[in-house]
Amino acid sequence: MVDKNLILRKIAELEEYLGQIREFSGITVEQYRGDWKVQRIVERTLQVMIELCVDIANHIISDQKLRVPTTYADTFKVLHEARLINKSLYNTMDKMAKFRNIVVHNYDKIDQAIVVMILKGYLDSFVTFRDQIIKLMK
Secondary structure, eight states: OOOHHHHHHHHHHHHHHHHHHGGGTTOOHHHHHTOHHHHHHHHHHHHHHHHHHHHHHHHHHHHTTOOOOSSHHHHHHHHHHTTSSOHHHHHHHHHHHHHHHHHHHOSSOOOHHHHHHHHHHTTHHHHHHHHHHHHHHO
16 A cells, blocks of 8 residues: 555655745746756756656555556656556656756756746646645545
8 A cells, every 4th residue: 555644745845846946937048047056956956856756656656566667757657557647747747757867867958948948837747746646545
């Protein structure tokens, strides 16, 4: 059985980071490009938020004895395959996981316009993820 208290603690942590990162949602690409401190805060916070979602997903995957994911992005595919998250959320979280890999491994130079796009249009995906996970636990 999934440890509901553990999941709820991780969701609370996700909500805390979400509240903090929303402070930067009004930033422009130019402002973002010109401030390395903001870049570091935002990119690291997004990384941690995505990793929290992956960790939550992996607990559910293990509990439900679903197939073992092969990558961070695949974690969300497993949830979608099991119909535990919807296709729209899967598509967004798949991209978030790939973004996390770029941030962590510096596979490519981070496109600051994409970061600002996430800040302006995709933070609610974390709320949707939270809501779908809480619904699963009921």
